[in-house]
Amino acid sequence: MTSGPSKRESGADSAEADEVVRAFSILARDSAGDWFSCFDTTPVTSSLVKLYARPRCFVYRFALTDGTSRRDVVVKIRHSHETLRRAERFGDRPQLTPQRTMSDRDSAGCEFTGLRQAAQAMDGADPERFGVLRALAWLDGPAGIVMEYVDEPTLRQLLERRWRRALVRRTSPSDEEQTWTALGEWLRRFHAADKGDALPPRMTRRDELVEHVQRSREFLLRAGAEPGPVHRLARTVAERAELVYPVELPAAAGHGDYTGQNVFVGPRGRITVFDPLPMWRVCVYEDLARLTMGVRLLGPQVMTHGRLLDGDLCDRWEARLLESYAGGGHPPAHELHLYQSLLLMDRWGELVGKRPARGRARQVARRVRVRAGSGWFEQQAERLTSLLN
Ligand SMILES: Nc1ncnc2c1ncn2[C@@H]1O[C@H](COP(=O)(O)OP(=O)(O)OP(=O)(O)O)[C@@H](O)[C@H]1O
Ligand SMILES: [Mg+2]
Structure with missing residues (x-):
């Protein structure tokens, strides 16, 4: 179940946001025990802590708790809302990286793969020098990535x-x-x-x-x-x-x-x-x-x-x-x-x-x-x- 205050910044469509919160709460209820060992046996509830509307994605921060322990996670959903982006003054600006050559879903899939590749590439590296951001799950429906929250x-x-x-x-x-x-x-x-x-x-x-x-x-x-x-x-x-x-x-x-x-x-x-x-x-x-x-x-x-x-x-x-x-x-x-x-x-x-x-x-x-x-x-x-x- 999802509860608690939701603080939204402008730009996120509220029906879309509700859908993400709903889909995530179901996933978290079933999977939080796999993500964090402290939730092995106890039922977990999730609450939306904050939603950031960015030019190319919405970043949701959720808190998971079983009443004793708390872990935070981020759900990143890519979007194509024109109003959150800066517009081009010229149609033919040469760009080093062409934008939007993939759908939001495919880009999210690519990022998910990238996070896993990065974790593998750093396998065996000194954990005092390199942290690894764990991609925890793929959120289907509103296509997105569930990952650990990093408080740094x-x-x-x-x-x-x-x-x-x-x-x-x-x-x-x-x-x-x-x-x-x-x-x-x-x-x-x-x-x-x-x-x-x-x-x-x-x-x-x-x-x-x-x-x-x-x-x-x-x-x-x-x-x-x-x-x-x-x-x-x-x-x-x-x-x-x-x-x-x-x-x-x-x-x-x-x-x-x-x-x-x-x-x-x-x-x-x-x-x-x-x-x-x-x-x-x-x-x-x-x-x-x-x-x-x-x-x-x-x-x-x-x-x-x-x-x-x-x-x-x-x-x-x-x-x-x-x-x-x-x-x-x-x-x-x-x-x-x-x-x-x-x-x-x-x-x-x-x-x-x-x-x-x-x-x-x-x-x-x-x-x-x-x-x-x-x-x-x-x-x-x-x-x-x-x-x-
Ligand atoms: N796992 C995380 N833990 C804590 N904060 C995060 C996490 N992921 C994202 N954030 C916050 O959200 C911001 C934006 O995230 P991110 O860099 O993934 O998206 P973006 O740069 O807006 O999108 P794009 O992927 O299109 O470049 C980060 O700078 C950070 O402040
Ligand atoms: Mg970024």
Whole structure:
């Protein structure tokens, strides 16, 4: 049975939400004993604690209890509600990752598989350094994933909190280094576990990558980005790609969204990676670039032109990540910088090419963000151009 208060944020259709709550309560009643040993013998009730409406999914947090013990779980249901998404200003923005090529149900299935693959890839790893987010069950009907609730901040939250460093106890520098080393090892294991041979390839050839950069360049200029830095970066990537990359890029099943917002950070920098969507065979530098550029392009970092995180600190974290990803081999710094250039152009395209789904205040906020943020994107473009030359 499901009981207790339900706190809903706007956007979730209430009939849909009721259906999820109902389907989950039946599943939990029958399966909670399999999920958690503390519920072995006693009947369990579930209650909705919170429902978050996000652009691409609803995240339900439920509490399970038998009156003595309590365990929380998350049910993630993907959706396609247009009103919760930002709209495109242009119909033909080149995107590194094409969106919505799968149904919500298939995407959820892919994430479910990804969570299981990640757990396998980390089999035998030090549990003090790597957490594993257990996918507990598949919820049928409203297709979704039941998983353990993790009560830890994400890497992105920790980084953004540095802004309020006087108020919040900071993570120690050695814990932070530990996190970046772990992120490299996690990805090395994940890529090694599945080379992606059964998946459709996406941009796994050098010429596709160069062509994508040219299309991004044209788009950015058309959308109003400052031409100088865009031209210089695109030209450098085209020239350097020949020297740095082989014709066939090293590829594997990608995490798909390896970013600071998809990593929980626990004690002593332990990481628990979640939200995988390994639906393509991609160049291995894509996940590395998405993570590192994601940090350099965090909202407060963009808006303050780099006052959130010192450039040298980002360089150090990146070096840790690469060393650990290379696992004793040569850290692929140039390869990463080239792919970071693609990522930068992709995120730049998003900045200038999207608008909020609704609301005049948000439109104004967007204009301010674009104006203030563009300078930081230009600086990042110049930084990468000089690193590659
Ligand atoms: N198992 C979990 N435990 C605790 N919190 C979670 C869990 N799963 C998701 N969350 C919370 O919900 C947020 C969004 O989850 P998630 O990253 O899976 O979805 P998303 O990024 O919105 O969707 P998408 O899969 O489309 O990228 C997380 O940042 C986290 O705050
Ligand atoms: Mg996510």
